[in-house]
Amino acid sequence: MNNTPAPSETAIETPRAQRVDMKLEVVVIPVSDVDRAKRFYSGLGWRLDADFAAGDDFRVIQFTPPGSGCSVIFGKNVTAAAPGSAQGRYLIVSDIEAARDELLGRGVEISEVFHDASDVYVGADAPYLFGRLRVNGQDPEHRSYRSFASFSDPDGNGWLFQEITARLPGRVDGNDTTFTSSTELAGALRRAAAAHGEHEKRTGQQDADWPDWYAEYIIREQAGEPPPS
Structure with missing residues (x-):
């Protein structure tokens, strides 16, 4: 007799409630020139948290965007990923025009604001939104999750501003409302x-x-x- 569960039984199994907080702390960015990358991310106005070296073979630099609970690190022998291969890194902002203007004021090249004109938001990936051609300008109804602007670091690692003013249901615990700035x-x-x-x-x-x-x-x-x- 075969006691192996059928695939459908495994698929519908309800996972146990998560009881341990798991906070995303660091994202690794692959770069080719550490000092050049340091100048770029410093120029964004991000906080420099660390710049550690161990001899000539290892160096790690950490920056944190304003209001973010997650930082980025890059350096020498930090990752085997190809420089510029980090794409679609989201930076959530409450006012995309203000965020874009700030970067322009810092001399950073950034795209015009664009939006997803489809009925259902599904994500973003320049120059398309997962198959949906992006449309110039901010979302006409100023809906959350719909408006974007993109920029890259000197290695070509890609970043996206995404405007969110109200979260989708279930994304925020109503008993734990917080603001980062x-x-x-x-x-x-x-x-x-x-x-x-x-x-x-x-x-x-x-x-x-x-x-x-x-x-x-x-x-x-x-x-x-x-x-x-």
Whole structure:
């Protein structure tokens, strides 16, 4: 008698709940000229965390983008990957035009803003969005996940800005709402103010409990849930 589970039985097995936090800490970027790469990433305004060397055969440099919980490292004998082979590295921003303008002000060459015109967002990969031809300009409805801008480091490693102001359902724990910068929080407050103004128009009266309404709106927005009534 064969007691081997059928493939369908394995596929539908429910995984056990994850009980240990696993935070993505570092992404490795393959470069050919360490000092040139260091100048480039420093020029982006990223924080230099480390520059360690062990003799002439090993060196590692770590940078962290503003507001990011994940850093990048590169150096000498850090990775066997070919320089320039890191592509589609996403940098999430709440205002893509402001992020692009900042890089332009730092002398970094960056594409115009473009967007995914399809009905369902599925990802990004220049010059197409997984088979969908990208369209110039920001998403007309300013929807999250839809607007992008791309740039590369001197080795050709590719980066994408992606504008997100509200997460998809399930992507954020409503009990653990956080902001990585004052700029991000200010943007959330502006959106809450605009939404609250529409709320007061619907009710026809001023809302004395607007701080509570703002707080609930921000939590719901980050969790991808509808705004409070």
